Amino acid sequence: MGAVWQALCGRLGTKYPIMQDGMGPSPTTSLATAVSAAGGLGSVSTPGLLTPEAELRKKLRDRMEQVAVDAQGSFAVNIPVGTLSSGEMLPASEACIDEAIRVKLAGGPVGERFAAITTSAGFPGGFTERIKEAGLLHIHKVGSVRHAVKAAEAGVDVVIASGYEMGGHTHLRPVSTMVLAPQVIAEVDIPVIVSGGIHDGYGLAAMLAMGAAGIAMGTRFIATEEHEWHRNYKQYIVDSREWDDMTYQGYYAPSRGLRNKALLEDLPAVKATGIPVDELNQWKEDRGYLAQMEGDTEAGIVVAGQVAAAIKDIVPVRVLLERMMDQAIDLLENTSASLAALKATRA
Ligand SMILES: Cc1cc2nc3c(=O)[nH]c(=O)nc-3n(C[C@H](O)[C@H](O)[C@H](O)COP(=O)(O)O)c2cc1C
Incomplete structure (x- = not known):
């Protein structure tokens, strides 16, 4: 068997x-x-x-x-x-x-x-x-x-x-x-x-x-x-260390990302303006793109798991x-x- x-x-x-x-x-x-x-x-x-x-x-x-x-x-x-x-x-x-x-x-x-x-x-x-x-x-x-x-x-x-x-x-x-x-x-x-x-x-x-x-x-x-x-997003994961991850409110449940200016300062500031939830969701999506596609890992949200701390290199998939x-x-x-x-x- x-x-x-x-x-x-x-x-x-x-x-x-x-x-x-x-x-x-x-x-x-x-x-x-x-x-x-x-x-x-x-x-x-x-x-x-x-x-x-x-x-x-x-x-x-x-x-x-x-x-x-x-x-x-x-x-x-x-x-x-x-x-x-x-x-x-x-x-x-x-x-x-x-x-x-x-x-x-x-x-x-x-x-x-x-x-x-x-x-x-x-x-x-x-x-x-x-x-x-x-x-x-x-x-x-x-x-x-x-x-x-x-x-x-x-x-x-x-x-x-x-x-x-x-x-x-x-x-x-x-x-x-x-x-x-x-x-x-x-x-x-x-x-x-x-x-x-x-x-x-x-x-x-x-x-x-x-x-x-x-x-x-x-x-x-x-x-x-x-x-x-x-590349900056990948490198941010490689450079992260134990305790660098955190959760924040996602669309339907908590979401996990890495600590940076976007999550620690910008997100609380935007929320404090009382922005409607749809606009806030769009803001989070845009900030994800900013990090993932444009490489801004401070103003953009770096979505990643706790295991980021264990990842030490950028390698070919094979x-x-x-x-x-x-x-x-x-x-x-x-x-x-x-x-x-x-x-x-x-x-
Ligand atoms: C950047 C990022 C975006 C994700 N987006 C989705 C998604 O669109 N749909 C989904 O089912 N899970 C999503 N996940 C979760 C992954 O599919 C997967 O379940 C998770 O990454 C597994 O845990 P790990 O990050 O420790 O490997 C996402 C995860 C990351 C890191």
């Missing part, structure tokens, strides 16, 4: 159990292409949900087409699911899921390589069946055991268990990866991908040994050569993936002495 992760790689069409998760609204198109070509699962990110619908659909389609043309492997599309105050799904999230399904059904090189939709934040209710009927896997990201169970019961194919230390929008109730992952793996019968705080082969080996079907990363993938974001695989293999091979000693204590 093969390992849990092999079965999932087979279904996704990837070589390695390593996923680059979505990091919208800025593009992750070149990054996703590089990750898919190197044997992982790259993810196209959704352009800002504040974008008008027709433009949003077009931008998403363009990003998918670009990855499909350039990539040699399969890819996923990440769609955050926002909700209106009435509790209904944000029309922009619905439009993105609908557009992604249309692209899959249209077939061709894009449809062939497009393997999965990853939803996050809210749960997209009745969409699971449509996603699966289109021939896609539905992956849903959760931050609690109860949400993992709910997603599995609703027919989701795979859950990503992501701990509170993750970069970007995190969860309202803080549960860290090491507490969350083993519980989710034990509770649900579907494959579990673990994310939040992973950056190397030791994290990969630990999660596979625990029974995970793979790992996903965001922050580590930012500091790679192929990623289209500004080097990162191969290094992680080497480390994971080394670590698992070297556990045999520990295993023998553990068994001896029981003899």
Whole structure:
């Protein structure tokens, strides 16, 4: 019998159990292409949900087409699911899921390589069946055991268990990866991908040994050569140290970024003006672009996870993936002495 992760790689069409998760609204198109070509699962990110619908659909389609043309492997599309105050799904999230399904059904090189939709934040209710009927896997990201169970019961194919230390929008109730992952793996019968705080082969080996079907990363993938974001952003991550991360109010939950002028001074000052919430959200989105695309890491918001402190270099994606695989293999091979000693204590 093969390992849990092999079965999932087979279904996704990837070589390695390593996923680059979505990091919208800025593009992750070149990054996703590089990750898919190197044997992982790259993810196209959704352009800002504040974008008008027709433009949003077009931008998403363009990003998918670009990855499909350039990539040699399969890819996923990440769609955050926002909700209106009435509790209904944000029309922009619905439009993105609908557009992604249309692209899959249209077939061709894009449809062939497009393997999965990853939803996050809210749960997209009745969409699971449509996603699966289109021939896609539905992956849903959760931050609690109860949400993992709910997603599995609703027919989701795979859950990503992501701990509170993750970069970007995190969860309202803080549960860290090491507490969350083993519980989710034990509770649900579907494959579990673990994310939040992973950056190397030791994290990969630990999660596979625990029974995970793979790992996903965001922050580590930012500091790679192929990623289209500004060099200053990547370097800010490499230069950051322990305790440099902080959370601030995001659109639907707390969001994690790195301490700088934008988060420590500008955001409180803008909030103090009593600016309406929609304008404040737009301000945060613009400040994210400023850092990510223009490289202003003081006036711009540097969204990243706690693991930024552990990241020491900017490397080509293929080097990162191969290094992680080497480390994971080394670590698992070297556990045999520990295993023998553990068994001896029981003899
Ligand atoms: C800059 C940035 C932007 C992100 N944007 C999104 C997003 O649009 N949708 C989403 O589901 N998750 C988003 N995330 C979270 C990642 O998909 C992933 O779950 C997280 O980065 C994993 O934790 P890590 O940063 O410790 O690797 C973002 C993360 C970062 C760092």
